[in-house]
Amino acid sequence: MYGHLGRIGSQALYFCVPFREQLLEYYSSHKIGADAEDNLLTCLADLFTQINSQKKKTGVIAPKRFVQRLKKQNELFRSYMHQDAHEFLNFLLNELVDILEKEDQAAKKEGETLSPSEKTVNGPKNPQANGVQKEPLVTWVHKNFQGILTNETRCLRCETVTARDEAFFDLSLDIEQNSSITSCLKIFSSTETLNAEDKFFCDKCCSLQEAQKRMKIKKPPHILVIHLKRFKYIEQLGRYKKLSYRVVFPLELKLSNTVEDADSEYSLFAVVVHVGSGPNHGHYVSLVKSHNHWLFFDDENVEMIDESAVQTFFGSAQEYSSNTDHGYILFYESLGANKS
Structure with missing residues (x-):
């Protein structure tokens, strides 16, 4: 199962161009070889470099080294039970951040002077991050995926507004039937x-x-990751149920609920799709946009699809439907980031 999920997660992240470029740069600047000490960062960098350096136009690369390290790192991923792609993504990004921070601290202790591409950059301290992001370092993982939420509470007696900031790598959204992002x-x-x-x-x-x-x-992130909460605990049933609701996710998204009230424009470039009627079994496939073409990835099978086919993964308009292929995690890239 996790070889499969490793492929799906890697596919979506590989087509996240700024993240991929920085990971490839990390690989080349650290001269990672086969005998390098394995961690999730070196294994993912090695995998991306293998894909990027292939001369063949078609073929399959199995992420064996990456998956082995993933299983070693986290016992959740050692079984063949159906696991959650959102949990996998969160674990991976946080683990990459931890590794980069430890490398930065070790380099400072040794008094090494690193090149700008190898450094993590000092960012503003955020004492109100509620335990999410206490450290002042901003790695290239943060630069791509991190946004800042502010939780505003206004007292109705004295009108005082209390604001608390917290960092996020993705937004988890409750969903309703026949709705939109x-x-x-x-x-x-x-x-x-x-x-x-x-x-x-x-x-x-x-x-x-x-x-x-x-x-x-x-602060909107450069890469906006949206997780649709398709798995809901139903107390009457005493278990989780998959919500097959139809939720429209546009190819171009305007984020208007920001502090500055200025629209941030995003373009969809990847979708992780959950295939299956329930939360405890199923399959993941992914859709990615590359060179203005949409590709459908189902393990080692890849095919080009028409852009209009993306809407077949919005969900089901009726509660009971034979369609079990539903968009679960959406990846949007800021158009402002492209312009800059």
């Missing part, structure tokens, strides 16, 4: 009233008060 993002940023048992402790009033709370995107 835009409407899901509006719900994500909608105002919620805190009252009764959920009152907010206002520091200015020094007491519990009714308040209004909302989440806004303070």
Whole structure:
């Protein structure tokens, strides 16, 4: 199962061009060889370099070294049970960050002077990151995927607004039947009233008060990863159920719920699709855009598809449908990043 998930995750990330270029640059600057000490970063860099340096126009590369390291690193990935692509992506990105930070700290201790391409860059300290991102280092993983959310709470008695920032690598969105990414993002940023048992402790009033709370995107990321929450725990059933809801994800997305209220424009370049009727079994496939063409990846099988075929993975308009292929993780690249 994890050889499969490793392929799907690698495919989506490989076609994330700025991430791929920086990973290939990391590989060449660190001169990683077959005898290098394995970690997830060196294994992924080696895999990307193998793909990038292939002279054949067609063929298959099995991510054996990467998958072996993944299983060694995390016991969740050692079984053949169906695992979650979103958990895999989160684990991988956070692990890459940890490795880069440890390398940076080790280099500083040894007094090494690294080239700009090898350095992680100092970024602003964020003491309000709520444990998500305490360190002042900003790696190239952060530069690609990290955005900042701000959680604003306004006391309805004294009108004082309390803001708390937190970093994110992806946005997990609740979904509704026959909706769209835009409407899901509006719900994500909608105002919620805190009252009764959920009152907010206002520091200015020094007491519990009714308040209004909302989440806004303070800093949009270069690569916006959106995770659709298709697996929901149903208390009556006592288990998780897959929501096959139809959720339209556009090829071009305007992110309008930002702090500056300025639209950020994004272009879709990859979709991880969950195939199957339930959360405990199924299969992952991916759609990626390369050189203005859409490709469909199903393990070692690759075919070119028409752009209009992307909409067949929006989901099912009816609760009971034979269609079980649903978009699960979406990758958007900022058009502003391309222009700059």
